Amino acid sequence: MGELRFGARDLGNLRFAISPLWETAAAARAVTDPGRHVVHLPWIRRAASLGRGGGLGGRTSPPAALTARSGLLAGRLLPAPRCPLAEIEEELSALLATPPEQVRDALAAVPRPAPTGAGRQPAEDPERVLPELAEALHSWWEAAVRPYWPRIRAALEADIAHRTRLLAEDGIHEVLSSLHPTLRRDGDRLRSPDLPADSDGLGGTGLTLTPSAFADRCRVLGGRRGTPPALVYPARALGLLWERRENTDDALARLLGRSRARLLACTGSPSTTTQLAARTGLSLGAVSQHLAVLRDAGLVTGHRYRREVHYTATDLGTALLTRA
Template sequence: MASQLRFGEEDFLRCRFAISPLWETQDAVRTLRRPDRHGYHGPWLRRVRAAAGGLDLAPLWLLMPRRGSSPDWLCPPPLGPLTSFADEIAAVRAADPEAARAETARSLACTPGALESARGRAWLADPARMVRELADLLEAAWRVLVAPEWPRLRALLEADVAFHSRRLAEVGLGALLPELDGRLSWDGRTLTLPHGRYARDLGGRGLLLMPSVFCWPDVITGFEAPWQPMLVYPARGIGDLWTEPAGRTPQALVRLLGRNRAAVLTALGEPATTTALAHRLGLAPSSVSDHLTVLKEAGLLTATRHGHQVLYARTPLGTALTAGAARVSSPAPPGSAGRPGCGAG
């Protein structure tokens, strides 16, 4: 079994990246009941366990069959590259009830007994009420499960988009697509996923490429017409997402730049925004902004705009300075004192 997305000439020019807080919310809900997704997310699961227990997520889980489709109206493709959750949930609330009813019925049919259940019958009898209730539940899930962590999640997702945008410029779309995930294959016209039975001609609409934290380990495609075709893939760096920085800022760098400025430069192992850095370091955004400006003027950082966000990344000089300071600050291994080439004398 395999799924295929078939490209025409115009589709190559209409592929773009996007980030969706609504998608992360829906997949966070899915992750809570998927043990195969728990591996990287243990710290997050422990933090949200008590709060998640106060949510009745059963209605959303009913529309998340292990095999089969969720309704597209419940998590439509994002409207822009950095759409806010408020804009996305407004689009859910504006769903056409009859179209939502048809998609929901198809999803319920994937779970034995769901169509005949009391909840399933009530939804299909009053789809306008169904839209309101499920939108309310998604919004509650966002507030409890995702919003408190969103600065951290957004920083990782934005770093992924920045990295893969550079790769797109370097190697082109055909080479980039298999790089997004090793399970994807490309023959010059067709992108193939090794699961499902989904096939679609993109029809000149292009493909929306979306990194996700909570979709791991899955690669997801779908969205029937008239929805925008979309490919969701695990974002880079998930393995370190919930790990608090273990190392300290090198003292040699602190002496050179000052403690907070050195901390900002050290924290930029992956590109990040001012807000994400401020959240990570516990500093005021205005202070972080000042430090970023000085570091950029010194040639240690670059700044790249993505929509309304600016991502900062180390230059080769910034990386070399950070790595060199770390080596200088590290204690010498036993027996190395006075060894030629180690700075003795």
């Protein structure tokens, strides 16, 4: 039984974030153990074929080998997300900056897999683990995760929206207690069989709560260089994640116009004008004009993060899409 101990400063520094790097690694592991990830079987059937033979199979063999063991990627090498809307390139850079001693400790802590004929094992050449792992994860992201990222991210954003409403209505302790059935709050401690047994108190750094579509239990990602640790937990309401989604209904296109209907359908997860232009094929100017109309109608809302504005469908916009 492991635990995380909170202080008053830790509760004040609690935040949410999404980690595309964690999702990529966890997705790779889901393919190797589909029985534990039944909800993802439609995606697993497509993703599993990508790793068979060819160049992608060779490039993604490091995450397949490392995620097959419980300790390495789970919390010893993958960094905690630094910001709520992290990009995978930022997280890969943080991974590559892992101190060498931490890499050696992680390799030593993981049982060495039996020989499979697939070449040398990571422990035989630890200096090359991080570059190979980063390249493999990036290849797997591009081929198997990125094409589906908007819908995955929308599900994770919906989980965060649910938790923040719960925070407003019932308080932080209810949020922490509801993250997972195995997670139990006991005073200033969170206890679970899934947490590391040797965990120290957070020491005022805070904690980042990170929902995951592919996690089957809670994990802790260690913080480093001022970044607080992250508690990864399984996101809720994933039953319809892989349902077949047709193009926007003609009735909605007749109501809003086809371009605005397409834009509204793309705002299930926070997106910038540049991202929306790339997804829809519209010019930046056209996207901005249509977004202004959708915003004035109460169908989308914009939130500034750093130097960008991210647009998301409002409850009214989501209801309109659902009815369509």
